[in-house]
Amino acid sequence: MLVVEKKTLKKQDPYYATRSAIWDTFxxxxxxxxxxxxxxxxxxxxxNSMLILVIGYITDDDIEVKWGVLYVAIFAALMMxxxxxxxxxxxxxxxxxxxxxxxxxxxxxxxxxxxxVKSLTETDSGKVISIISGDLAAIARPLCFSTxxxxxxxxxxxAYIVLAFTSGIEYALITFAWWILLLILQx
Numbered sequence: 440m441l442v443v444e445k446k447t448l449k450k451q452d453p454y455y456a457t458r459s460a461i462w463d464t465f466x467x468x469x470x471x472x473x474x475x476x477x478x479x480x481x482x483x484x485x486x487n488s489m490l491i492l493v494i495g496y497i498t499d500d501d502i503e504v505k506w507g508v509l510y511v512a513i514f515a516a517l518m519m520x521x522x523x524x525x526x527x528x529x530x531x532x533x534x535x536x537x538x539x540x541x542x543x544x545x546x547x548x549x550x551x552x553x554x555x556v557k558s559l560t561e562t563d564s565g566k567v568i569s570i571i572s573g574d575l576a577a578i579a580r581p582l583c584f585s586t587x588x589x590x591x592x593x594x595x596x597x598a599y600i601v602l603a604f605t606s607g608i609e610y611a612l613i614t615f616a617w618w619i620l621l622l623i624l625q626x
Contacts, residue, residue: 461539461543465538470589472528473528473587473589475524475525475527475528475531476524476525476528476586477590477593477594477597479520479522479524479528480521480590481594482517483517483525484594484597485517486514486517488605489514493507493510493511496510528586529584532584533583535582535583535586536579536583537579539578547570598614599611599614602614
């Protein structure tokens with residue numbers, strides 16, 4: 440059920456109280472999903488960074504075999520952890536969106552339950568079914584991946600820090616500038 444708190448309703452936005460109740464109810468689910476997204480992407484950054492060591496091992500004949508085995512093992516472990524945490528992020532996102540859809544459906548049925556008999560006879564049941572099946576599904580589907588918006592700035596920051604340590608600060612700044620340019624050109 441929704442966490443109901445007394446909210447000051449803004450006159451310009453009639454949906455403020457509903458959005459606040461939904462956010463208060465599901466914010467920790469979103470944070471948790473964003474955390475898994477961040478961990479998965481950090482593992483992805485890690486295994487891509489491990490390629491430098493693996494390539495260094497392949498090109499250098501003087502390094503012992505045990506180091507090559509260690510580099511490949513770390514690379515494989517990071518790759519498997521990345522896949523696991525990304526799937527966990529998607530699972531948590533779907534779970535949250537299903538809980539949100541279920542909660543809104545229950546709230547809608549509770550609202551219908553309080554209608555008078557006259558209002559019930561005038562209410563088209565097709566509209567209610569359409570709201571539940573179409574409109575709520577349209578909200579819930581993209582919602583499962585929306586938590587990446589919370590994790591993306593931290594993932595980018597981590598990638599720039601790793602890039603600065605592995606290749607140099609100038610390459611991290613150039614990559615950041617390209618990213619900003621691409622964002623501007625998208626709009």
